[in-house]
Amino acid sequence: xxxxxxxxxxxxxxxxxxxxxxxxxxxxxxxxxxxxxxxxxxxxxxxxxxxxxxxxxxxxxxxxxxxxxxxxxxxxxxxxxxxxxxxxxxxxxxxxxxxxxxxxxxxxxxxxxxxxxxxxxxxxx
Amino acid sequence: xxxxxxxxxxxxxxxxxxxxxxxxxxxxxxxxxxxxxxxxxxxxxxxxxxxxxxxxxxxxxxxxxxxxxxxxxxxxxxxxxxxxxxxxxxxxxxxxxxxxxxxxxxxxxxxxxxxxxxxxxxxxxxxxxxxxxxxxxxxxxxxxxxxxxxxxxxxxxxxxxxxxxxxxxxxxxxxxxxxxxxxxxxxxxxxxxxxxxxxxxxxxxxxxxxxxxxxxxxxxxxxxxxxxxxxxxxxxxxxxxxxxxxxxxxxxxxxxxxxxxxxxxxxxxxxxxxxxxxxxxxxxxxxxxxxxxxxxxxxxxxxxxxxxxxxxxxxxxxxxxxxxxxxxxxxxxxxxxxxxxxxxxxxxxxxxxxxxxxxxxxxxxxxxxxxxxxxxxxxx
Numbered sequence: 001x002x003x004x005x006x007x008x009x010x011x012x013x014x015x016x017x018x019x020x021x022x023x024x025x026x027x028x029x030x031x032x033x034x035x036x037x038x039x040x041x042x043x044x045x046x047x048x049x050x051x052x053x054x055x056x057x058x059x060x061x062x063x064x065x066x067x068x069x070x071x072x073x074x075x076x077x078x079x080x081x082x083x084x085x086x087x088x089x090x091x092x093x094x095x096x097x098x099x100x101x102x103x104x105x106x107x108x109x110x111x112x113x114x115x116x117x118x119x120x121x122x123x124x125x
Numbered sequence: 126x127x128x129x130x131x132x133x134x135x136x137x138x139x140x141x142x143x144x145x146x147x148x149x150x151x152x153x154x155x156x157x158x159x160x161x162x163x164x165x166x167x168x169x170x171x172x173x174x175x176x177x178x179x180x181x182x183x184x185x186x187x188x189x190x191x192x193x194x195x196x197x198x199x200x201x202x203x204x205x206x207x208x209x210x211x212x213x214x215x216x217x218x219x220x221x222x223x224x225x226x227x228x229x230x231x232x233x234x235x236x237x238x239x240x241x242x243x244x245x246x247x248x249x250x251x252x253x254x255x256x257x258x259x260x261x262x263x264x265x266x267x268x269x270x271x272x273x274x275x276x277x278x279x280x281x282x283x284x285x286x287x288x289x290x291x292x293x294x295x296x297x298x299x300x301x302x303x304x305x306x307x308x309x310x311x312x313x314x315x316x317x318x319x320x321x322x323x324x325x326x327x328x329x330x331x332x333x334x335x336x337x338x339x340x341x342x343x344x345x346x347x348x349x350x351x352x353x354x355x356x357x358x359x360x361x362x363x364x365x366x367x368x369x370x371x372x373x374x375x376x377x378x379x380x381x382x383x384x385x386x387x388x389x390x391x392x393x394x395x396x397x398x399x400x401x402x403x404x405x406x407x408x409x410x411x412x413x414x415x416x417x418x419x420x421x422x423x424x425x426x427x428x429x430x431x432x433x434x435x436x437x438x439x440x441x442x443x444x445x446x447x448x449x450x451x452x453x454x455x456x457x458x459x460x461x462x463x464x465x466x467x468x469x470x471x472x473x474x475x476x477x478x479x480x481x482x483x484x485x486x487x488x489x490x491x492x493x494x495x496x497x498x499x500x501x502x503x504x505x
Contacts, residue, residue: 014429020501035466036466058502059503060425060503060505
């Protein structure tokens with residue numbers, strides 16, 4: 001095993017994930033991942049008038065998974081649902097100042113969770 | 126911030142006595158042990174004295190110890206050396222599923238060269254299945270390589286029982302004793318060892334020096350050519366400061382230190398499993414290295430725990446998939462039947478003779494807080 005180092009931005013979100021938690025009566029939730037392979041993420045969104053006004057997450061995973069979860073919530077808050085769906089995993093990687101190659105897949109987890117949460121929201125609407 | 130180093134299976138602090146013993150060999154006594162002049166003689170004397178000290182610890186002859194660059198090199202010389210030396214006798218090697226990569230990867234590369242390898246299973250407590258070993262030996266078997274103590278879960282194999290089986294079948298027996306050396310008594314004669322690997326930096330010695338016990342009469346194919354050093358088994362100017370430091374380090378751990386570490390280990394296991402729910406110890410609590418504790422914490426990721434402990438000045442390690450480039454659960458944890466979801470939450474703590482009760486209490490408090498934080502954050 002050769003160790004790697006996380007960016008300061010990843011560590012900042014990992015140490016203090018401001019968006020960790022749940023939303024009471026969310027407009028939509030999305031759960032992705034499974035424990036056998038690794039990480040699980042649950043995303044809660046609150047949508048008012050097509051704008052994501054709040055986002056929270058619960059994640060079981062590594063520092064990268066937690067950071068991507070947290071930064072996703074930051075990014076989607078204040079955006080319309082359509083705008084949020086345009087966010088790619090690469091956008092998240094850039095915001096976090098890059099992640100080690102084996103951790104790139106964690107960014108997909110966050111984007112997938114968003115898509116599932118929006119799907120859930122649209123279904124409920 | 127308080128600093129607590131609990132990664133002594135990865136490497137250890139060089140002991141003061143060790144450093145002190147080494148220093149003259151960088152500046153005053155810097156001769157090449159292969160030279161005839163007085164500098165060379167002085168170096169040769171120190172080298173042979175160091176060899177004797179290590180041999181004595183093993184009940185081996187001084188001419189049965191060669192110095193190497195470390196544990197991985199010793200394992201390579203042993204396994205490849207036997208495979209190539211005895212390939213006309215047979216092409217079958219037996220090892221176990223939870224060896225260190227310095228044996229496992231060597232076997233995998235030999236497999237590509239046409240050798241046939243049997244990987245013996247491990248029971249859930251972390252011990253190899255002796256029956257399986259017995260059955261695996263054929264008339265083509267040239268080597269059995271089974272580690273003495275496991276680096277991840279600390280379980281100690283009964284090398285005398287394995288040695289007996291190998292003797293009955295007249296098969297060369299190698300053990301990787303990198304983790305056990307000085308913590309578990311080793312008698313190469315009693316255990317019928319043909320080869321055994323050791324490393325200095327795991328026992329408060331310097332990095333870059335190891336040793337290989339090669340029983341008299343055992344023929345190895347030489348892997349590093351270029352000189353007749355080390356009984357013509359390993360070319361290269363000897364690492365004299367390293368050898369001196371290694372010898373010094375091998376004398377440092379007393380039975381009292383071992384008992385103290387075992388007590389601290391048991392205290393840590395008891396308190397952590399009592400204070401943190403859904404925590405399980407990996408590997409048996411009997412026949413376990415005095416300094417190894419491996420826990421699986423349910424519903425947390427090992428890497429997150431490692432980083433959060435590091436923020437509190439505590440060093441641990443994880444064999445969790447998430448910290449390795451391969452993203453696969455540790456082969457050791459899989460071998461003892463741990464489910465991937467439990468492997469992900471595995472953290473290893475390895476103490477040393479310098480670890481105190483206070484260090485462990487500080488760690489337990491930090492760990493409790495960290496595990497509960499991550500569990501609150503978990504969707505499960």
